[in-house]
Amino acid sequence: xxxxVLDALKDAAMAEAWDVELxxxxxxxxxxxxxxxxxxxxxxxxxxRIKDQRQG
Numbered sequence: 001x002x003x004x005v006l007d008a009l010k011d012a013a014m015a016e017a018w019d020v021e022l023x024x025x026x027x028x029x030x031x032x033x034x035x036x037x038x039x040x041x042x043x044x045x046x047x048x049r050i051k052d053q054r055q056g
Contacts, residue, residue, distance in 0.1 A: 028034045 029036075
């Protein structure tokens with residue numbers, strides 16, 4: 001029973017932390033304080049970095 005209670009507390013804390021994070025991200029998007037990147041561009045840059053590191 002004790003483990004279940006601790007897990008429930010962690011789950012509640014995790015849910016609250018995600019709520020805070022989601023609100024932060026939504027506020028950034030709405031205020032346009034961040035630059036949105038195209039997923040294909042991000043993946044292409046990541047692949048290039050990995051390729052460069054393997055060769056380098």
